[in-house]
Amino acid sequence: MKFTEQEIQGVFVIEPQKFGDARGYFMETYRKEIFDRYVGEINFVQDNQSHSTYGVLRxxxxxxxxxxxxxLVRVLNGRVLDVAVDLRKTSPTFGKYVMVELSEENNKQLFIPRGFAHGFLVLSDTATFAYKVDNVYAPDQEATLMYDDPSVGIKWPLAAEKLLLSAKDLNGKYLADADCFE
Known part of the structure; x- marks a missing residue:
């Protein structure tokens, strides 16, 4: 596996090695000892998966x-544009974002540390998205950062009227009002 730290410290693109032949392919997508060596010790406790159609922005x-x-996020089928926004107030990259295309073709994964807002836009007809987390989901502690916050300036490749968003995602907070991390 190849680990490449991004412009924001602690965010990594991970590229598994894929072995294929006429029967198909095999790839190791996660091995704790290698992951811990590059990223640090993380104890993943829950796996999640979603399926979405073209234009869905989660x-x-x-x-x-x-x-x-x-x-630790990846795409099982399809193609998405994955985004992580740094919400750590003391970080030199506070309010900045990383954007990476993840697909079943490139097999890239993105590791996003604690203290980030995360989302993705589906670029293919459909996409199945899978991810590991190191803390269980707490619905009463969930928050949403506005996808179109001008102070963050994410350059989504689809026009706003073509995006499919939930009511929750349409009612997120702007960075100035968000519950950020110390």
Whole structure:
């Protein structure tokens, strides 16, 4: 596996090695000892999966305070544009974001540490998205950062009228009013 730290400290693109032949392929997508060596010790406690159609934008979600989650995300089928926004107030990259295309073709994964808002936009007809988290979901601690916050300036490749968003995602907070991390 290849680990590449991104412009924001602690965020990594992980590229598994894929072995294929006429029968199909095999790849190791996670091995704790290797992951811990590059990223640090993380104890994943829950796996999640979603399936979405073209134009669905899920996010930018995060859990507040002690309920924050580190995530290891990947796409099982389809293609998404994955985004992580730094919400750590003391970070030199506070309010900045990382954007990475994840797909079944490139097999890239993205590790997002605690203290980030996360979301993705589906670019293919459908996409199945899977991720590990290091803290269980606490619905009463969930928060949403506005996907179109001008102070963050995410450059989504689809026009706003083509995005499919939930009511929750349409009613997120802007960075200035968000519950950020110390």
């Amino acid at each position: 996010g930018l979600h995060y859990q507040k305070g002690n309920y924050s989650q580190a995530k």
